[in-house]
Amino acid sequence: MSKAFTREPNPADALDEDAIPDPSPAMPAGARNYITPHGHARLVDELAWLVHTERPRVTETVAWAAGNGDRSENGDYIYGKKRLREIDRRIRFLTRRLDAAELVDPAAPRDDGEQIFFGATVTFANPQGEERTVSIVGVDEIDTARGHISWISPMARALIKARQGDVVTLHAPGGTEELEILEVAYRAVPVEPFRGD
The missing domain is CATH 3.10.50.30 (Transcription elongation factor, GreA/GreB, C-terminal domain)
Incomplete structure (x- = not known):
C-alpha cells in the first residue's frame, strides 16, 4: 500500500476522554464542597436535565445515525458519540460534586453575624x-x-x-x-x- 494512503497515528485519538479536565473550578485537596441551597438546586436541575432530557435525545440521534450505514463518515454519528462522552463526563462530575456537597444556608441565624464566613x-x-x-x-x-x-x-x-x-x-x-x-x-x-x- 502507498504511504500516501496510510494514516499517521494521532496522539489525540489515544487521549482518554476521562483525562480531559472539566472546565469547572477545582476543589483544593481535602476541602469541603460548601454550597448554598440555591447553588445546590441549580446543580441538581442540571443533572436531572442531562439524565432525563439531553442524554436520551442525543442517544436517539446516535441510534438513528448508526442505522444509516458507514459510521466513519457519518457526521451525526461522530458528533453524537462525542456529545455523549461530554454528557457522561459532566454527569459523573456533577454526581461527585453533589455527593461531596455540604449545604450552608447564608440566611440561617448565626451566633456571630458580624464575622465573615461562607455565605x-x-x-x-x-x-x-x-x-x-x-x-x-x-x-x-x-x-x-x-x-x-x-x-x-x-x-x-x-x-x-x-x-x-x-x-x-x-x-x-x-x-x-x-x-x-x-x-x-x-x-x-x-x-x-x-x-x-
Whole structure:
C-alpha cells in the first residue's frame, strides 16, 4: 500500500476522554464542597436535565445515525458519540460534586453575624473609596457579574474571619490592596437558575 494512503497515528485519538479536565473550578485537596441551597438546586436541575432530557435525545440521534450505514463518515454519528462522552463526563462530575456537597444556608441565624464566613455578603471599600459588594459562595456558584466569588478565591480568603470595620490586605495576582469592610450581612444568595437548551 502507498504511504500516501496510510494514516499517521494521532496522539489525540489515544487521549482518554476521562483525562480531559472539566472546565469547572477545582476543589483544593481535602476541602469541603460548601454550597448554598440555591447553588445546590441549580446543580441538581442540571443533572436531572442531562439524565432525563439531553442524554436520551442525543442517544436517539446516535441510534438513528448508526442505522444509516458507514459510521466513519457519518457526521451525526461522530458528533453524537462525542456529545455523549461530554454528557457522561459532566454527569459523573456533577454526581461527585453533589455527593461531596455540604449545604450552608447564608440566611440561617448565626451566633456571630458580624464575622465573615461562607455565605456572607460583604460591602468593602478600597483606598480610593470605591465600594464593592460581594457574596462568598461555593466554587460551582461563581458569577462575577453578580458579585458572587468563590470561598477559595484570594479575595474571599482575605475577607474570611474579618469583621465590619476591619481593614484586610488582599494579595491578588494584580497586586496588593487594603480593603476596609463596611458591612457584613447574611441573607439568601440568589443564583441564576439552570436552563437547558
